[in-house]
Every structure is written in structure tokens, then in C-alpha cells.
Amino acid sequence: MIRVRDLRYRYADSGPVLNGIDFDLKAGESTALLGSNGSGKTTFALHLNGILQGEGEVEVATIRVTTATLEEVRRKVGFVFQSSENQLFLPTVLEDVMFGLLNQGVPAEQARSRAMEMLERLHLASYANRNPFHLSAGEKRRAAIAGVLVMSPEVLILDEPTTFLDPPGIRELAAMLNQLPMAKLIITHDSRFAIDTTTRASFFDKGRILADGPTRDIIQRFDWF
Amino acid sequence: MHIPDGILSAPILASFGAASSLGVIYSARKAEATTLAHRIPLLGVLGAFVFAAQMVNFPVGPGASGHLLGGALLAATIGPWAASITMTAILIIQALMFQDGGVLALAANVFNMAILGVWLAWLPFRALSKINQPRLGLFLGALLSVLLSAVLALAQVSLSSRVMTQGLWVFCLGLFIVTGAIEGFITLAAWEAIERLEGRASGQTRKPMHLAILAASIAIMLIGVFFASGAPDVLEYFQTQAGISSSATPFPALMPDYEWANLNVEWLRKSSAGALGLLAAFAISFLISKFVPRGQQD
Amino acid sequence: MKLDPRCALLLLLSYLIALASIQPGANRLLLTLCALPVVLLFLSPVPRAELLAQAAYVLPFSFAIAAVALLRGNTAQAVFFLLRSYISILAVLITTKLATTLELLRAMERLGAPRFLIVVCEFVIRYIEVLRKEADSMRLAALCRGAAQSKLIAASSLGMLFVRSLERSTGIHNAMLARGFNGSLPRAYPMQWRLADTVALAIGIAGIATLRWAA
Structure with a gap:
């Protein structure tokens, strides 16, 4: 599903952030990206939908990520950002969930009914016309995920999805993610959550992947509890 | 100065409404065509920033504090076209959600603060940046922007209501200069803090700055006083020309042989009474407004 | 009705x-x-x-x-x-x-106001409370350090608020791109x-x- 070879990237005003990353993700598989802050996890993930474009090869569903294929790639990759507040940028929840569909050219009426369906599925229907600011952290996270799921992506990337969630909220989110059939890439510091939601993990350090393997093994090996 | 509805006359609203509409439509086109990739969220979030910045109280003297108005800071950071659009958005939201300024009065308020105010801030900033004096340019720009857009607002109000006197003009002008200088200081301080945070700080032009700012303030004050002494005549001239001077209350204190150095005592008495009355009215109504809950619409 | x-x-x-x-x-x-x-x-x-x-x-x-x-x-x-x-x-x-x-x-947009302006207004409305909350927490932090009346603190609060707003707008833009934003916001108002x-x-x-x- 995702195939990355020798990916390198540096920000204009600092040193290299990614130093040759090789990475594979199979369809339907769930992988956690672990590692300390600043190790390059988010920078790496932003390459998977072409928001950043470094040196090396990135393929999503056998499509090479280039400027020309961005639209196609972004249909296949759903990205849930760390800040729900930034992700939910439209003034009402319903419009935000419709945003991706409208960008794909889905007619407004159809987009509206599909968005409402998704909100109902995630128990958010009563918030449809509210300003996202007034939702709780967990509701915001679910609304952000709704806006991505409604586009039926083949890969779901979640950047620190447990931020601001309380323990019941985290359990609820894990249960919800486990019901989703698509491939998932989850960036997280929460090892419990990683074990609950993924089978494999890759450990990032200074822009490299030090190791990958079954999630429990990786967590034990790097003492990442 | 946010003019509410119900004050301005139809001709003023129509002419400034036309100017504002053209200005905003053109600015929107220019701002949309800038190269800033994330321009839509940028403008929107900075608009929200201006609202939030009003919560940061800035001490400007013993017991007094002001807050950022924002036009100059926006012009200096995102350019005049984008700043005009952001300021227009702020004014629209203030009118619709906070009852700050009228809806029809947006015709004048947008012109004063989002167009004239932004460009008056931008031009000195740009000109003085070229000769390596961006701080002085920013200060002057912020001062001029607040001062002159308030003067224009007052002119619109007095042309519409025909109740202003010469003394009131001088009084208000003093007020505007102080407000402008405060905006200048806050804008400058915020701008320097932003430069520090973004690692672009350079302290080389700091020392001569204070003198230059002082000199600029005094110069503007003098020019202001000079114009204040002439302004009502100008206004009355326009009223006569426009054929709207049939008011029941013509300017009583206007003397053809009037000179600044030769103050008429009668005039001074009247105008200070006017100023005192104004102050009292402001104090009373300020207290009233404190007890009236200021609603926010959804 | x-x-x-x-x-x-x-x-x-x-x-x-x-x-x-x-x-x-x-x-x-x-x-x-x-x-x-x-x-x-x-x-x-x-x-x-x-x-x-x-x-x-x-x-x-x-x-x-x-x-x-x-x-x-x-x-x-x-x-x-x-x-x-x-x-x-x-x-x-x-x-x-x-x-x-x-x-x-x-x-207003339907009656001819520039779409760009209206979209900016919507963003302002969406983020007013978010940034106010941020400003409020900064004020609280300044108070805790006993510096309610300091020009320096006020200036750096403003600067920090501004820079964070810039960062936020980049984050929002990324989130828009990720969901297929191509430069024009789609409209679906009934x-x-x-x-x-x-x-x-x-x-x-x-x-x-x-x-x-x-x-």
C-alpha cells in the first residue's frame, strides 16, 4: 500500500530531518510510528500525501507521489492532524465534514447526506450545525476523523490522535479505529494505545528508522512505556 | 472610531459606500492573487488574532493602558491589500456580532479604517523601510493611520450631524493624537517581539529611535493643531458648497478674522463648556453601557 | 416559516x-x-x-x-x-x-460581496474563541509570574500570539491540502x-x- 525508499528531507533553516527512510505498509495493516519528539515521524508522514516532498521514492497504492499525482494520492490517503482545532477549520461541523467530498467534486446534496451519515455513525449528528470550538476534545477528534473517513481513504494516517483525550476517550477511539478496515499509520507516544491499535511498529530516531517489528517487541526493546 | 448606524447622512453613506465597495472588491482581487500559499487561513487567523490581541492590556502610562487596534501591524506583516481585507472582515464581524459600529455605517467605517487606515500605515512604513528606518516608519504609520482615520470619521459625523464646534475639534484631535501615539508604541513593541521570536532581531537602530519618535509625535501634534484651527472653516465651506448649510445650528464661533495666536475668550469659554459637556456625557453613558449587557449574536 | x-x-x-x-x-x-x-x-x-x-x-x-x-x-x-x-x-x-x-x-456573498472576503470572515469567526483562549492563558501565565503591568510581557504576549497565529494558519493550510483543497473553497449552502x-x-x-x- 505504501512503499518508501531512501527518503531524505531537510528544512531550509535547519539540518536534515529525514536521513534515508525505507518503509513499507501492506493493505489493511496497522503500524505505529514511535520515537521521541523531533525524530522525524510527522515530517515523514507529511511526505505520504505530498504536503512535503523530499528526495527519494514515495509510492501510495502503486502511484508515485509527485506534484502531478497529488490529487489522486490525497484521495487515497486520509490524514488526521494532531490539532483538531486546526483540522476543523470551517465554521460548522457539517460543512467541515463535507469539505473533502466537495473538493472531490461530489454534488452538494449528495455530499451533505454522506456527511450526515458519517456524523451519525460517529454519534455526532446533533453537533452538525455547531461551531467546532464548542465540542469537547474527544468530539473534536471524532469530527476530524469523520471529515477524513467520509472521503473513503485507503490509508488512514493519525498524528498523535490521543492528544487532549481522557482515558475513556482514548479507549473509545481505539475501539473505533479497530473497526475500520483500511491500512492505518498511527503516530503516538501512548504505548498502551499503540498496542491496542497496531500490530507492527517502526521506531524513529534522528531521521532514521532504527528498527521495526511487532509493536510489543519494539516497545519492550526501546523501553518505550 | 466605529461609527454606529443612525448618525451619518445619506450623501456621506452613499459616497463612502461607493468608495469602500470599489476598494474592497479591488483589494480582494489583489489579496487573492498574492503568492502567499496559505493566504485564506492566514488572513482569517490574523483577523481572529486582532480580536484576541484586544485582551492583552498594554500599560502606556501610570494607571492607563491601551490595546492594539491592529491595522498597522497587519499592513506591515501581510501587505496592504491583504490587511485591507482582514480589517474589513473584522469590521463586518464587529458590526454583526458585537454591535461595534453600524451595518449601513460600514460604508464609512470600512473606508476609514480598512482602506485609508491601512494605506496610511503602509506608506510611511514602506518608504522609511527603504532608507533602513522600518521602526520609525511603523510608528509613524500606526500614528497617522489612527489619527487620520479618526479625523475622517469625525468629519463624516460632523458633516452629517452639523453639531461640531471648533473647540470640540481641537479637543478630539488631541485625543486622536494620543490614541495614535499609543497605537504606534504598541504596534512597534509587538513588531519587535515578533522579530525577536522569528530570530530576525537587529538592535542597531534602537538608540536614535526614541528621539525620532518624539520628534515625529511633536511634529504631528503641531500640524494637527494647525489644521484643527482651520478645519471647521473647511467643513463649513463644504457645507455651503453642497447647499446643506440650512441647518438650524450654524457654527456660532466662526470668525472670518480668526487667528490662532489671537484667541477669542468667548470662543474658548464656549468650546471648553462643550468639551466638558461632552466629557460628562461620555462618563454617564460609559457607566450606562457598563450595566447594559453587551450581547454576542451566534 | x-x-x-x-x-x-x-x-x-x-x-x-x-x-x-x-x-x-x-x-x-x-x-x-x-x-x-x-x-x-x-x-x-x-x-x-x-x-x-x-x-x-x-x-x-x-x-x-x-x-x-x-x-x-x-x-x-x-x-x-x-x-x-x-x-x-x-x-x-x-x-x-x-x-x-x-x-x-x-x-452578502450571494448579493455580490467578494467570496474571498466572506471566506476570511468565516475563518475569523471560527478562530476568534480559539485565539482568545490562547490569549487568556498567556495573560494567566503572566499574572502567575507577577507581571500584570509590564510592557515587556505585554509585547512578548502579543508577539507570541501573532507567531502562533502564523503557525496555526500553516497547520490549517496543511489540513486543507490533505483533504484535496485546490485553491478555491467549495460552497454548499442551501x-x-x-x-x-x-x-x-x-x-x-x-x-x-x-x-x-x-x-
Whole structure:
């Protein structure tokens, strides 16, 4: 599903952030990206939908990520950002969930009914016309995920999805993610959550992947509890 | 100065409404065509920033504090076209959600603060940046922007209501200069803090700055006083020309042989009474407004 | 039944224009026109007392003008400006209670306001509370360090708030790109102009014009 070879990237005003990353993700598989802050996890993930474009090869569903294929790639990759507040940028929840569909050219009426369906599925229907600011952290996270799921992506990337969630909220989110059939890439510091939601993990350090393997093994090996 | 509805006359609203509409439509086109990739969220979030910045109280003297108005800071950071659009958005939201300024009065308020105010801030900033004096340019720009857009607002109000006197003009002008200088200081301080945070700080032009700012303030004050002494005549001239001077209350204190150095005592008495009355009215109504809950619409 | 926001906006503007066209001091004519918002106030499902009190918010400004008019002995004008500004804001308040700010903004867009401007307005509305919360936590942090009255703290708070706003706008832009944003925001507002709106607009404008010019 995702195939990355020798990916390198540096920000204009600092040193290299990614130093040759090789990475594979199979369809339907769930992988956690672990590692300390600043190790390059988010920078790496932003390459998977072409928001950043470094040196090396990135393929999503056998499509090479280039400027020309961005639209196609972004249909296949759903990205849930760390800040729900930034992700939910439209003034009402319903419009935000419709945003991706409208960008794909889905007619407004159809987009509206599909968005409402998704909100109902995630128990958010009563918030449809509210300003996202007034939702709780967990509701915001679910609304952000709704806006991505409604586009039926083949890969779901979640950047620190447990931020601001309380323990019941985290359990609820894990249960919800486990019901989703698509491939998932989850960036997280929460090892419990990683074990609950993924089978494999890759450990990032200074822009490299030090190791990958079954999630429990990786967590034990790097003492990442 | 946010003019509410119900004050301005139809001709003023129509002419400034036309100017504002053209200005905003053109600015929107220019701002949309800038190269800033994330321009839509940028403008929107900075608009929200201006609202939030009003919560940061800035001490400007013993017991007094002001807050950022924002036009100059926006012009200096995102350019005049984008700043005009952001300021227009702020004014629209203030009118619709906070009852700050009228809806029809947006015709004048947008012109004063989002167009004239932004460009008056931008031009000195740009000109003085070229000769390596961006701080002085920013200060002057912020001062001029607040001062002159308030003067224009007052002119619109007095042309519409025909109740202003010469003394009131001088009084208000003093007020505007102080407000402008405060905006200048806050804008400058915020701008320097932003430069520090973004690692672009350079302290080389700091020392001569204070003198230059002082000199600029005094110069503007003098020019202001000079114009204040002439302004009502100008206004009355326009009223006569426009054929709207049939008011029941013509300017009583206007003397053809009037000179600044030769103050008429009668005039001074009247105008200070006017100023005192104004102050009292402001104090009373300020207290009233404190007890009236200021609603926010959804 | 709810009116189309465009109809509400057009009626509000027509009413404010009619008010603006009255000569200062023509208080009887003004009083006649005041009947409209007052009638509307009692017919509409709005919190009456609250709106009547809120409208007083405009009074400081018009008191100043009224005070000068009074000092010059022109009571009629003083009353006129107080009444006209009060009744104007009352009309605006009733409109903003009957239609939301978002609906009114979108009505403006449909009536020809630049889309770009309206989108910026929507972003401002979305992020006002978010940034206020951020500013508030900064103020709290400054207070905790015992520096409520420091220019330096105030300046660096402003600077920090600004820089964070810049970062936030980049984050938002990334989130937009990730969901296929290609430079123009799609629109999906159901706004339906019905026969009832045409009738309401016609009756409204006829009523305003009659009270203003024929009465």
C-alpha cells in the first residue's frame, strides 16, 4: 500500500530531518510510528500525501507521489492532524465534514447526506450545525476523523490522535479505529494505545528508522512505556 | 472610531459606500492573487488574532493602558491589500456580532479604517523601510493611520450631524493624537517581539529611535493643531458648497478674522463648556453601557 | 416559516437607508418609521427585553452628539440622533436574532460581496474563541509570574500570539491540502429564494417607502 525508499528531507533553516527512510505498509495493516519528539515521524508522514516532498521514492497504492499525482494520492490517503482545532477549520461541523467530498467534486446534496451519515455513525449528528470550538476534545477528534473517513481513504494516517483525550476517550477511539478496515499509520507516544491499535511498529530516531517489528517487541526493546 | 448606524447622512453613506465597495472588491482581487500559499487561513487567523490581541492590556502610562487596534501591524506583516481585507472582515464581524459600529455605517467605517487606515500605515512604513528606518516608519504609520482615520470619521459625523464646534475639534484631535501615539508604541513593541521570536532581531537602530519618535509625535501634534484651527472653516465651506448649510445650528464661533495666536475668550469659554459637556456625557453613558449587557449574536 | 437571509438583509438595508434619508430634526417622521422595528419586535420570537437593553449599547456615541446639540440649544436634533441610532441598532439586533451571522455573511456573498472576503470572515469567526483562549492563558501565565503591568510581557504576549497565529494558519493550510483543497473553497449552502421571500420583500419595501415618503 505504501512503499518508501531512501527518503531524505531537510528544512531550509535547519539540518536534515529525514536521513534515508525505507518503509513499507501492506493493505489493511496497522503500524505505529514511535520515537521521541523531533525524530522525524510527522515530517515523514507529511511526505505520504505530498504536503512535503523530499528526495527519494514515495509510492501510495502503486502511484508515485509527485506534484502531478497529488490529487489522486490525497484521495487515497486520509490524514488526521494532531490539532483538531486546526483540522476543523470551517465554521460548522457539517460543512467541515463535507469539505473533502466537495473538493472531490461530489454534488452538494449528495455530499451533505454522506456527511450526515458519517456524523451519525460517529454519534455526532446533533453537533452538525455547531461551531467546532464548542465540542469537547474527544468530539473534536471524532469530527476530524469523520471529515477524513467520509472521503473513503485507503490509508488512514493519525498524528498523535490521543492528544487532549481522557482515558475513556482514548479507549473509545481505539475501539473505533479497530473497526475500520483500511491500512492505518498511527503516530503516538501512548504505548498502551499503540498496542491496542497496531500490530507492527517502526521506531524513529534522528531521521532514521532504527528498527521495526511487532509493536510489543519494539516497545519492550526501546523501553518505550 | 466605529461609527454606529443612525448618525451619518445619506450623501456621506452613499459616497463612502461607493468608495469602500470599489476598494474592497479591488483589494480582494489583489489579496487573492498574492503568492502567499496559505493566504485564506492566514488572513482569517490574523483577523481572529486582532480580536484576541484586544485582551492583552498594554500599560502606556501610570494607571492607563491601551490595546492594539491592529491595522498597522497587519499592513506591515501581510501587505496592504491583504490587511485591507482582514480589517474589513473584522469590521463586518464587529458590526454583526458585537454591535461595534453600524451595518449601513460600514460604508464609512470600512473606508476609514480598512482602506485609508491601512494605506496610511503602509506608506510611511514602506518608504522609511527603504532608507533602513522600518521602526520609525511603523510608528509613524500606526500614528497617522489612527489619527487620520479618526479625523475622517469625525468629519463624516460632523458633516452629517452639523453639531461640531471648533473647540470640540481641537479637543478630539488631541485625543486622536494620543490614541495614535499609543497605537504606534504598541504596534512597534509587538513588531519587535515578533522579530525577536522569528530570530530576525537587529538592535542597531534602537538608540536614535526614541528621539525620532518624539520628534515625529511633536511634529504631528503641531500640524494637527494647525489644521484643527482651520478645519471647521473647511467643513463649513463644504457645507455651503453642497447647499446643506440650512441647518438650524450654524457654527456660532466662526470668525472670518480668526487667528490662532489671537484667541477669542468667548470662543474658548464656549468650546471648553462643550468639551466638558461632552466629557460628562461620555462618563454617564460609559457607566450606562457598563450595566447594559453587551450581547454576542451566534 | 423562516425568510431567506438575503431577504432579511435587503429589508434591513432598505430600512436603514430610509432612516438615513431623514433630515436631522424631523422627529415626527422618524417616530413613524420607528413603528416598524417595534412591531417586528413584538411579532418575532426574540427576547424582547434583552434586545431593548442591548440596543442601549450604542448610546454612549450618540449621547456625545446629543450633548453637543443640547448645549447649542437644539433639543430636536439631540432627540433625533439618540432615537435614530437606537432604533437602527434595534433593527440590526432583531435581524441578527432572526438570522445567524453565518447566514447573513452568506447572504452578502450571494448579493455580490467578494467570496474571498466572506471566506476570511468565516475563518475569523471560527478562530476568534480559539485565539482568545490562547490569549487568556498567556495573560494567566503572566499574572502567575507577577507581571500584570509590564510592557515587556505585554509585547512578548502579543508577539507570541501573532507567531502562533502564523503557525496555526500553516497547520490549517496543511489540513486543507490533505483533504484535496485546490485553491478555491467549495460552497454548499442551501439558500432558497421562495415566493414568500419575494412577497415579504415587496411588502416590506412598500411599507418602508410609504411610511418614509407618503405619510
